[in-house]
Amino acid sequence: MIKVTLICAALAAASLAGCAGPNADVHTARTAGAASATRALQGEPSYAFARMPSEDDSANRQRVEALLRDALAQHGFVNAADKSAHYLLSAAYDTRPATISVGGKECAAGECERRAEAPFALFGGRAYRHSLTLRFFDRMGGEERYKVSAVIADRNADPLQAMPLLVKSALAKLPFDEPSDWRVKLQMGEAGGAPNVISVEPLPTVDP
Template identity: 45%
Template sequence: MKVLMTICTLSTLAALAGCAGASADVRASGDLSATDAAAATYRLARTPAQDDAGEPLPYEPLLRAGLAQRGFKEGSPEAAHYLVSAAWASRPADVAVSTASCTGGCVPSEGPSFPWFGTRYVHTLTLRFFALPDGHEAYKVSAEKRDRDADAQKALPYLVAGALARLPYAGAPQWRVKLKEAAPAANQTGTQAGAPAMPDVISVTPLAQ
């Protein structure tokens, strides 16, 4: 009987996990006025090695499409208002990353993990907007998604959608963005060629500190 109950419990949990929508936790700092987007131009930052490779990075088509939907235009180095850099990483959730301080609040530590469902992973994307020509950091936004999929590229559309869902985030240092599975790219407007379909944003909620 206990074995049967355990099997039923695991089946129920697995079903619930499959039905649950995706979410991203977002932290933002700095000042990026929403009115700036109407006339703002930007260029993406790349390292010399990335430039020499001559191939788009996995997040670039998504980021370009997302920024275009919010009124930003990619411009020449001479005309750009912002230099936008992106840092993208994935790691197993049981590999802790500690910092000396958590400006604007900290995301809670990972809770107990059930080994039956596989390893949990943490995927992160951090965007930094540097104002030109002086190069000071005007705005920074980080999105984090946790799941059990080791394929980091599958998380990218959710990270970009979370980071840009309410650009700029204002009024709270930390937010939770609920998302649902991306619609087919053919049904979306403003999606650039080569960019995967972006998830739909269900809600954007500030988190209590």
Template identity: 40%
Template sequence: MKTFLLTCAVLAVTSLAGCAGVRTEVQATGMRHAPQGDLRYRFMRTPAQQADPGQPGWESQLRDALAQHGFSDAGDANDTHEARGAADATQGPRYLISVAYETRPTGIAVRSAKCANDAHICDTNDASHDASPFAGRYLHRLTLRFIDARSGEEIYKVTGTRLDRDAHASPAFGYLVKSALARFPFDGGRWQIELRETDDGKQADVVSVKPLAP
């Protein structure tokens, strides 16, 4: 009996530990081999990102993660170079990196058959969101696009997604940065990333990287 109870306790702890992990999904297209040589880059910003006070924080996390793969931010150096009127394009960054991040609800409205047959008798507020397994959940998506600074051609694109119940964008961002750069580059396709959960998501450790069926 004692052995049985001990076994149950161990299984319970293991189960709880498994639940504490964070899983994300990554999809990538483009280059399949790590680039060599010049790995300087500069972030591309939309007008909205330029005006967003939180943008430097996002970029700081990305900058640290990219540095682990040998990349260096040439933004400041390039700005100084341009300000001096230099015309040598080879002094600029090799890559331009576009960053897109969004958080949106994933609730799916499920309506009764009578609404489908006679929609005007049902108000949208009558839809049963609880009928959906995704009700009250949020999708966080981070997309990084690597563009050749000289040709303007997109050479690599990686998108990471996470589904949770947190409407705030900040906690998921760190996990998605870790996921999107868990390998650089990913060999195309879809991947499931498992990370160890942290209080802020910024220092999450990658536990496993597994390919998903197409």
């Protein structure tokens, strides 16, 4: 089952309108066999980027990896050669038109993606949903050790505009531990500088 966070249209409109700083929803998945996310990342803090065959060395990809290198360095992680790195890091990102709904529900894989898009443009502009998923794999054994995803909505279709916020949110804690779902409140940096984290709070549990 895929857990989807559905935002009240009024709150989403206010957020997209810029009444407050941007918020990102962060979800972590506990690795099988790991007592906690903290223990899952107790190995040497070195990594190398792992790319799927479909991921080319585009300018966008290089920009994303540069942002991640800078952010991970602040947590003591070192970008190393593939053969000497303790972890292989997969970074996947996506931008698509957002769906605004009220309430929350569990849905099977594939069902949520088929939901109809919002039939209107919020305050004259279409909303977009940007996501970033980071997965740390043990280089020697290939096991996934840690996975974290960040999601944010705005009115800009360019994924690179949202990427500094997504990276900052996904790595606001490294690692996030229990619970699995968090809300990261951010503040845009001055004069195009890096965004700042204002608060990191667990999301309330939604009753079925």
